[in-house]
Every structure is written in C-alpha cells, then in structure tokens.
C-alpha cells in the first residue's frame with residue numbers, strides 16, 4: 001500500500017514532469033525525494049539511508065560528498081562563472097581539461113569537443129560524421145548503425161540510435177539514416193550450443209550483410225557501448241569487437257565507442273575500449289568525467305576526422321555549430337579536478353582491487369531460481385531474471401519481475417535499477433569498499449529471495 005502523500009510530494013506532482021516515469025502512477029505514489037549524500041550513501045527527506053548501487057545514473061564515481069569537487073566549483077565560480085569557446089575564445093579550465101583528457105584518452109584521439117550531456121556528444125558525433133563524409137566528397141555515405149538495445153541518449157538523432165522500443169515508440173523514431181543491428185548479448189541471443197566465438201562470428205556476418213544490403217557507399221559509422229548499459233548491462237562475447245571492426249574497416253565505416261558509462265575506470269581499465277580491444281575513430285564520454293557533479297561531456301576525435309573538419313571549416317568559414325554551455329568553465333574545472341583525483345588516489349587500482357570481490361558476490365546470484373544470468377565486468381554488473389532457467393523464458397511484462405526486485409531493494413535501503421528485459425543493473429560509485437560491496441549484495445540477496453517467493457506464490 002502506498003504511504004500518504006506528503007506536502008512536498010504534492011508540489012512535485014503538481015509541477016514537475018519526470019523523465020522515464022509512469023506519469024499516471026506518479027500521481028498516485030509521488031516521488032522519492034533525495035535530500036543529501038555522503039560517500040556511497042544518500043538519504044531521503046524522511047532521513048532513510050540508501051546505498052546508491054547505481055551511482056545516481058551510472059555517474060557518481062567519487063561518491064556523494066567529495067569536498068575537492070565542491071571547492072573546484074566554488075573557486076571557478078569566484079574567478080569566472082561563465083565564458084565560452086565560440087569564435088577563437090577559450091578559458092584556462094577548457095585548455096587544462098583538454099590537455100589532461102588527451103593524456104588519458106583512447107589512442108589515437110587528439111582533440112576534445114566539450115558539451116553538456118552524453119546525448120549532445122552523440123548528436124555532435126552524428127553531425128561531424130556527416131560533415132566529414134561531405135568533406136571527403138562522399139555525400140551518400142551517411143547511415144549510422146547502432147545495436148538493438150543500445151542506449152545513445154535522447155536527442156532526435158541520438159534517440160534514433162537508442163534502439164529500445166520504450167524510447168522510440170510513438171516518438172516517431174528512428175529517423176531514416178539510422179539503422180540497427182544485433183544485440184551482442186550472448187545469454188539472451190545465442191543459439192543452443194553456439195560458442196561465444198561462433199556467436200560473435202554470426203553477428204559480424206550479419207553486420208556485413210546489413211552493410212552490403214544498404215550499400216557500403218551509404219554507411220558512415222557504427223556506434224557501440226563497450227559494455228551495453230541501460231539496455232541491459234551486456235558484456236560483449238569473446239572476439240566480438242575484433243570481428244566487428246574487421247568488417248567496418250573493409251567498408252570504410254567509422255568505429256565510434258560510446259564510453260558514456262564505461263569511461264574512467266568502470267570496466268577495470270580507463271576505457272571500455274581498452275578492455276575489449278576497440279580502436280575507435282571517435283569516442284563519447286560524460287558521466288564519470290565529472291563524477292556527475294556538473295553536466296559535462298566530450299566528443300573526442302582522431303586526426304583522421306580532425307583534418308577533414310579543419311578543411312571543411314576553412315571552406316565554410318567556421319565549424320558551423322556549438323553549444324552555449326559547451327566547455328562551461330565551472331564544469332571543466334570540476335572535471336579537471338575529478339581526473340586529478342582519479343590519478344592521485346589511483347582509483348583505477350582501487351577498482352582492480354575490489355572488482356574480483358564484486359564479481360564474486362554477483363556470481364553467487366546464479367544459484368537463484370529466478371536469475372538466468374549474473375554477469376558483469378569491473379564494477380558494473382547485472383542480474384537477468386527469468387521464469388524458467390532451462391529455457392531462458394522470461395516473466396510476462398505484467399509480472400514486473402525486475403521492478404519488484406528494485407522496489408524490494410529500495411525498501412531495504414539499496415538503490416538498483418530495473419532495466420528493460422527484467423535486468424537489474426548495478427553500478428556503484430567507484431570508491432565503494434569491500435565491506436560496502438558485501439552490504440550491497442547482502443541487501444540485494446534479501447530483495448531477490450523476497451521477490452522469488454512472491455513470484456513463485458503467484459505462479
């Protein structure tokens with residue numbers, strides 16, 4: 001039964017429109033109002049504590065109370081709260097952040113273009129891809145391929161690459177020029193008896209067939225998350241990116257790594273591209289770039305792209321696009337401080353030291369009768385819930401199996417996310433300790449067994 005709606009909740013219901021929310025249900029139940037945070041924990045306005053098992057939205061790497069990030073913002077607000085990077089202007093934070101980011105960027109990235117969200121970085125990537133191929137005298141080469149269940153933001157163009165039905169249905173997406181290929185999820189999409197390698201070969205063959213069907217002279221780029229996040233936390237099968245990239249190279253199709261979730265240590269390396277042997281032409285990043293403290297993202301490009309953008313901008317008189325808040329000095333100062341903290345505190349070393357424990361505790365869930373697969377890498381993981389483990393059959397949507405686990409976890413003081421396909425996503429702050437990992441999985445185990453009992457009773 002829902003609790004009575006508080007005055008604060010009533011005001012929210014009256015005036016705030018919430019993304020990814022059932023608006024009718026929201027009027028009945030109201031929002032969970034988060035009021036403060038410390039380390040890996042947040043508190044609601046009733047003073048209930050939660051372990052934030054999703055780091056906000058996969059972003060709060062340094063926890064919810066890092067004083068150095070607050071200080072970096074305050075210092076920059078005092079020095080210069082706003083300036084821009086249009087028309088040959090720059091600021092010290094933009095310059096310092098570009099330099100620092102390029103020190104750690106995946107090879108062979110050489111330049112960073114700053115924006116305010118992952119969606120904007122993806123949108124800029126699309127524009128640059130079209131501008132690039134027009135500059136190369138290839139005006140037909142414009143289609144962009146993403147994977148079904150991939151998540152690449154919500155702009156009209158990026159939302160066309162986000163191939164998840166909820167996010168496209170009745171929004172009149174996808175636009176043409178945006179096409180979709182197979183999901184690289186071995187557990188759900190492999191055939192009986194198929195090895196990971198054979199599955200990867202089949203997906204690479206399908207990609208090649210798609211490119212040939214569309215016409216290689218019309219296909220410009222392929223975009224993928226190294227580990228698919230919001231679509232269900234799917235780690236790629238062995239040899240997948242190696243085989244996919246061989247196809248892309250054959251048909252002169254750009255490889256774009258969407259590192260918005262994986263970037264900055266999530267998979268145990270600085271970039272998911274390193275973990276999975278991806279050699280990208282362009283890379284998007286956001287989220288952990290500023291530990292989520294301020295909105296900032298970057299599109300990073302290699303010289304191969306930059307050289308064409310340079311000649312195009314010369315021809316047209318300027319690179320004809322830009323965002324008022326792209327390269328905002330306060331966001332850049334906070335991002336720079338975040339990168340310094342990663343280095344000084346060896347956050348990557350910490351992730352590597354606790355990840356085996358995280359993955360070990362995660363794997364134990366494989367024994368549950370409602371968990372078809374427990375999977376992950378580094379400090380990201382997921383449980384895929386199923387009704388029948390032998391057939392991989394899922395619960396009907398109305399059973400809301402994933403939502404039930406997330407709600408049971410919340411009631412116990414743990415925030416996790418129910419993703420499409422009854423997948424429970426887990427992506428805690430990178431600073432999480434071994435003891436806090438135990439707390440997270442102990443709470444999740446209670447939530448899963450409670451849901452298991454309810455679902456079995458209902459069956």
Ligand SMILES: Cc1ncc(COP(=O)(O)O)c(C=O)c1O
Nearest residue numbers: 117118119151152153258260261
């Ligand atoms: C891989 C990936 N790309 C792009 C985006 C879009 O980022 P934003 O929500 O900042 O627009 C997200 C957001 O979760 C993401 O996970």
